[in-house]
Amino acid sequence: MPLTLSIQTGSTVSIYRQIVEQVCAAALAGRLREDEPLPSVRGLAEQLVINPNTVSRAYGELVREGVIEARPGRGMFVSRRRQIYSAPERARRMEQAVTSLISEGFLLGFTPDQIVEEVASRTRAHAPSKAIRSNPKGGSR
């Protein structure tokens, strides 16, 4: 299975960001084997009917973040994951993201329990395999 990506127009998040996030999620969830190349820039652009520049940019970002790496002449491959953000930076970003979700959830009339449940059910869907290996903090806390 050659990794299916999909983008949705009209979203607030840009196209290249959607690609970054999906590839990233796939890599972290173990859906991409280390010896398996990502779709080529031109191929993916054609498949998604977007500009190759956009795909190129997304891949560039992923390389910069250390998620994937280019093996010249062979393609892009997932690299061994390394943390790129400092611990405080990670915490800050995560807190912000959680705050956003909770605000939106409350605004839409969801109860706290429902919000948690929405997230829980979606994360289960996202990571069917147990191939998660990164442990950013340490404890299984």
Add this chain to the structure above:
Amino acid sequence: MPLTLSIQTGSTVSIYRQIVEQVCAAALAGRLREDEPLPSVRGLAEQLVINPNTVSRAYGELVREGVIEARPGRGMFVSRRRQIYSAPERARRMEQAVTSLISEGFLLGFTPDQIVEEVASRTRAHAPSKAIRSNPKGGSR
């Protein structure tokens, strides 16, 4: 205590969005009494050292979402809670919000369980009680 808001520059979320989220959270959590006006546009702008237009934009958004209402010449007040979105629209927006959080979480190296836990702990903090008219200061905490 007349509702303290704070913004952080250099964040990925825009200033006006930060205001929207904070006011929204405060209003929904009952930290704002119905007969108590929000900070004035100019006042808040001065306090946060930003342009009044930015505050105005944030307030406008909140009005359109039904969270607060403008009483011209008097100020902005929290409006009575009502569900303005249809069920499909609610689901759609919530799904987008959840997707956004999960993507960010994965990117930051959080495991699914950790993401859920982050949300769970924060919702507990946000909602000391189910009653909207809870007393924010005395706290059944």
Add this chain to the structure above:
Amino acid sequence: MPLTLSIQTGSTVSIYRQIVEQVCAAALAGRLREDEPLPSVRGLAEQLVINPNTVSRAYGELVREGVIEARPGRGMFVSRRRQIYSAPERARRMEQAVTSLISEGFLLGFTPDQIVEEVASRTRAHAPSKAIRSNPKGGSR
């Protein structure tokens, strides 16, 4: 014909509101094809001799109401029709709109029957057919 908009200064309704209403009417009447972008923010501003910010505001409102969607870097497009408001909210907004018209009509000295007739004749003009994908010009081209 790429959608002609016009505004009149000195009206009681604000410029950005006029744009919202006209685009809204055009989109809902099917005068805009789905793959055809709206006039660009700068282009429309130039054409109407107003500030780009004003156009931007109008477009932003339309995005929030689900009428159009922004594809960053490409332009604004009409989005697929969806009902974003809940039934009570729809009723509430419609009631307000009707009240506004009736008041204005009375103030202008129209009788109830005349008011109804004005609306009836205009709705007939606005909706040549029930199908959204109607062809406004003639040819099936």
Add this chain to the structure above:
Amino acid sequence: MPLTLSIQTGSTVSIYRQIVEQVCAAALAGRLREDEPLPSVRGLAEQLVINPNTVSRAYGELVREGVIEARPGRGMFVSRRRQIYSAPERARRMEQAVTSLISEGFLLGFTPDQIVEEVASRTRAHAPSKAIRSNPKGGSR
């Protein structure tokens, strides 16, 4: 029955305008007899829990529009209605108001017939009596 007025906060129309419209509608619908005074400024302000200045302003506007007139020492009374706008001006304003309603109606998913019906049912409610006497075009003047 001493003419009941009501205002609603959080509306886009200002308070004084709401008063103007309601008094105007009442006068035109014949719900106000010519020998019957309107509520006093102070009385109405007290009743509606608003600032007397606001009521005063509304009455001033009505006087300026020729809808009511002051009989010093006795109070405000409805005057014999005269047209204050030129015919083209009236038509222009009415057209604008109708356009607004139709746009909003379409946006909310109402069909043309439903929009007309909404207006029709409301005008019936507004004017149960047949005491409409103004004839804007032919002139019973």
Add this chain to the structure above:
DNA sequence: GTGGTCTAGACCACT
């Protein structure tokens, strides 16, 4: 005093 609108001009991110 309050919010609402508009203009002018700038910078950024995305395609």
Add this chain to the structure above:
DNA sequence: GTGGTCTAGACCACC
């Protein structure tokens, strides 16, 4: 090129 955000400063209507 596109839209999105922010600043600066102005004017208006409302209370």
